[in-house]
Amino acid sequence: MLSMACKDAIRAMIYIVKKKSDDFISINEIAKELDLSFYFLSKILQKLVKQGLLESYRGPKGGVRLAKKPKDIKLLDIIEAIDGNAFFTECVLGFKECSDSEPCAIHSKWAKEREKIHKLFANTTLQKIEKELENKLNIKL
Amino acid sequence: MLSMACKDAIRAMIYIVKKKSDDFISINEIAKELDLSFYFLSKILQKLVKQGLLESYRGPKGGVRLAKKPKDIKLLDIIEAIDGNAFFTECVLGFKECSDSEPCAIHSKWAKEREKIHKLFANTTLQKIEKELENKLNIKL
DNA sequence: ATTATTTAAGACTTGAAAGTCTTAAATATA
DNA sequence: TATATTTAAGACTTTCAAGTCTTAAATAAT
Ligand code: FES
Ligand code: FES
Numbered sequence: 001m002l003s004m005a006c007k008d009a010i011r012a013m014i015y016i017v018k019k020k021s022d023d024f025i026s027i028n029e030i031a032k033e034l035d036l037s038f039y040f041l042s043k044i045l046q047k048l049v050k051q052g053l054l055e056s057y058r059g060p061k062g063g064v065r066l067a068k069k070p071k072d073i074k075l076l077d078i079i080e081a082i083d084g085n086a087f088f089t090e091c092v093l094g095f096k097e098c099s100d101s102e103p104c105a106i107h108s109k110w111a112k113e114r115e116k117i118h119k120l121f122a123n124t125t126l127q128k129i130e131k132e133l134e135n136k137l138n139i140k141l
Numbered sequence: 142m143l144s145m146a147c148k149d150a151i152r153a154m155i156y157i158v159k160k161k162s163d164d165f166i167s168i169n170e171i172a173k174e175l176d177l178s179f180y181f182l183s184k185i186l187q188k189l190v191k192q193g194l195l196e197s198y199r200g201p202k203g204g205v206r207l208a209k210k211p212k213d214i215k216l217l218d219i220i221e222a223i224d225g226n227a228f229f230t231e232c233v234l235g236f237k238e239c240s241d242s243e244p245c246a247i248h249s250k251w252a253k254e255r256e257k258i259h260k261l262f263a264n265t266t267l268q269k270i271e272k273e274l275e276n277k278l279n280i281k282l
Numbered sequence: 283a284t285t286a287t288t289t290a291a292g293a294c295t296t297g298a299a300a301g302t303c304t305t306a307a308a309t310a311t312a
Numbered sequence: 313t314a315t316a317t318t319t320a321a322g323a324c325t326t327t328c329a330a331g332t333c334t335t336a337a338a339t340a341a342t
Contacts, residue, residue, distance in 0.1 A: 001142045001228065001233065002234075002235075003300090004299080005299085005300080007233075007234050008235075010234060011234055011235075024318095026317090026318070027318080027319075037300095037302080039301065039303070040300070040301055042320085043301090043320095043321095045319090046319080049319090049320090056318090056319060056320085057309085057318085057319080058307070058308040058309060058317085058318050058319045059307095059308055059309030059311095059317060059318050059319080060309065060310045060316070060317045061309085061310065061318085062308080062309075062310085062318045062319065063319080064319085075247070087142065092142065092148070093143075093148050093151060093152055094148040094149075094152075095281055101279075102279065102281060103277075103279070103281065104280065104281045105151075105155050105270050105273065105274065105280055105281075105282070106216070106265065109261050110261070113254065113257055113258050113261055116254055116257070117254050120250050120251070120254055124247065124250065129246050129247070132246065133246065136244075138242075138244070139246055139248075140236055140243060140244065140246075141246070144329075145329080145330065146330080165288095167287090167288070167289090168288085168289075169287095169288080178330095178331065178332080180331065180332050180333070181330070181331055181332080183289070184290095184331090186289090187289080190289090190290090197289060198289080198338090198339085199287085199288050199289045199337070199338040199339060200286090200287060200288050200338055200339030200340055201287045201339065201340045201341065202287085202288085202341095203288045203289065203338080203339075203340085204288075204289080205289085
């Protein structure tokens with residue numbers, strides 16, 4: 001469902017918010033901590049910078065940091081920045097159109113669950129995740 | 142979420158059940174009616190034959206037909222035959238493990254919705270789809 | 283028996299995502 | 313100013329799903 005790039009992007013954003021740092025965090029540090037390829041992660045985070053979710057700074061002491069407050073960044077923003085919104089709009093059986101007026105055989109049921117997932121990602125902000133990390137101590141990063 | 146192969150497989154199975162035929166239905170006919178590649182569809186349906194969802198017969202008058210009653214074939218059977226069960230078991234953020242005891246940052250919410258989708262596919266039999274096709278007349282095939 | 287028709291099996295090609303690397307640009311520090 | 317450090321951009325390679333094609337095997341009809 002989520003691309004590899006998108007999974008890495010979410011994990012990186014969670015790492016960044018958890019740090020609560022005003023300074024820039026180097027991509028190299030994030031890649032090492034999360035055991036990701038520096039090369040691959042760099043490309044992914046560049047997209048988040050272009051989408052306005054991160055801001056970056058070059059040179060020593062450079063890196064990336066959140067461009068907005070954690071409460072204003074939703075998982076859905078990250079997903080749409082990397083993967084687009086195909087999952088939430090396209091027919092699960094691959095038809096060109098997906099709508100209530102022109103449904104496939106499982107549209108009615110599928111669209112309902114799909115909307116719940118959409119809401120889940122739209123309602124989950126980095127701030128909420130941050131709080132949950134503080135409360136539950138066994139969560140993987 | 143579903144692979145192209147899986148989407149085609151589901152559409153083909155729906156086409157077959159809708160025909161309500163005791164005879165074998167040629168893959169060529171299915172491919173033409175659903176506007177799918179004969180080559181690609183052949184490979185896909187072979188998997189369903191191996192999984193025991195379809196039975197096939199070679200030669201003139203040959204083709205495929207359901208190996209079980211429509212009420213005994215679930216969408217989940219088709220999905221697992223083609224795509225496996227990765228979607229329903231793997232961590233949405235890509236961690237190796239996915240369990241309540243070792244959760245990622247969105248496991249608790251994700252696993253809940255994922256289970257609903259699992260139930261949706263497990264509860265939707267070809268028989269139910271067949272009935273819905275009869276009731277609602279604007280459903281795409 | 284021969285031929286036409288159909289699935290079975292597997293080789294082959296294509297295309298897109300994943301992953302790697304190189305060079306350029308920015309900038310802090312010495 | 314020179315150097316080291318960092319992101320930016322894009323070329324390049326790898327991998328795997330998607331898609332195509334060829335040949336073999338089964339079988340009905342002639
Ligand atoms: S038309 Fe198929 S999911 Fe909406
Ligand atoms: S651990 Fe991530 S979805 Fe279960």
